[in-house]
Amino acid sequence: MQNSDLFSGDYDSDKIANNYFKRYARFFESSQEKKIALLELGILHGGSLLFWRDYFPSGTIVGVDISLPKDFKPGERIHAFEGNQADTVFLSQVAKETAPDGFDIIIDDASHIGELTKVSFWHLFDHHLKPGGLYFIEDWGTGYWDDWPDGRSLDKESYFQTALRPDQSESREPMPCHSYGMVGFIKQLVDEQAANDYTRKRQSGKSERGSKFERIVITPGIVMVRKAMQMP
Ligand SMILES: C[S@@+](CC[C@H](N)C(=O)[O-])C[C@H]1O[C@@H](n2cnc3c(N)ncnc32)[C@H](O)[C@@H]1O
Incomplete structure (x- = not known):
């Protein structure tokens, strides 16, 4: 099947309507034909798993x-497991059973709660991502939504007024920053x-370690982290 047909296909996932499959695919061009292992947290109706297959x-x-x-039957090349994204023992069992050499791609589309997302991220990133x-x-x-369990709306007026403080240029006051969820x-x-910077005391000092990330790409709705080839 052509990718253009896939992107408009009959998959029961909001990733069709919001164009996310197309946006993800830009990261996957070089790996589409490879024998990759992909883990997605959050199945809902199973539409995205069928798309990835x-x-x-x-x-x-x-x-x-x-x-x-x-009513979802995983079938060919798809494995589905029931459990909490923050249960690290469960996540390791899933990884051991399906991708003992590690996953190539992990997508977290589950709770969208900051603390749970953080637990899954550091466990899977450190132990089960190649x-x-x-x-x-x-x-x-x-995290910007008042009606989300751990979100809070950003009060634009006070946020940007206090964020722009040229008179504070030499103070060590932190930049006001939205940090919910x-x-x-x-x-x-x-x-x-x-x-690399926060593990050295001064500009001229030696870093204690580099980053675990080769890079992070922040886009509306989707953040991508590429793991470094060598862990610091
Ligand atoms: C946005 S839907 C997933 C949509 C699916 N990935 C797709 O693209 O069609 C979120 C799913 O995450 C699941 N979920 C919510 N909290 C979770 C948690 N703590 N652990 C695992 N799954 C969770 C929900 O049951 C729901 O099915």
Whole structure:
């Protein structure tokens, strides 16, 4: 099947309507025909797992959800497991069974709660993502929503007024910064990208370690972290 047909296909996933499959695919062009192992946290109706199965013709596709859909039959090359994304023992069992050499791609489209996303991320990233592997965090903008369990709206007026303080240029006051839920977690990942700087005392000093990330790409709705080839 052509990719253009896949992107408009009959998959029961909001990744069709919001164009996310197409946006993900830009990261996957060089790996589409490879024997990759992909883990997605958050199955819902199973539409995205079917899409990944069709997009990666030689891939192993693994899904995890706190409650498996009743009428979804995983079938060919798809494995589905019921459990909590923050249960690290469970996640390691899934990885051991389906991708003992590690996953090439991990997508977190589950709770969109900062603390749970953080637990899954550091466990899977450190232990079950291959060097050079890609980890995606979807819908991180929930941290800007008042009606999300750990979100809070950004008060634009006071935020930007206090954020622009030219008279404070030599003070060590922190920049005001929105850090609720998923937004706060993504901002923590920016710190990890800067490990080279934050693990040295002065500009001229020696770093204690580099970053675990080769790079982080922050886009509306999707954050991508590529794991470094060598862990510091
Ligand atoms: C946005 S939906 C997933 C959509 C699916 N990935 C797709 O593209 O079609 C989120 C799913 O995450 C699951 N979920 C919520 N909290 C979870 C948790 N703590 N652990 C695992 N799954 C969770 C929900 O049951 C729901 O099915």
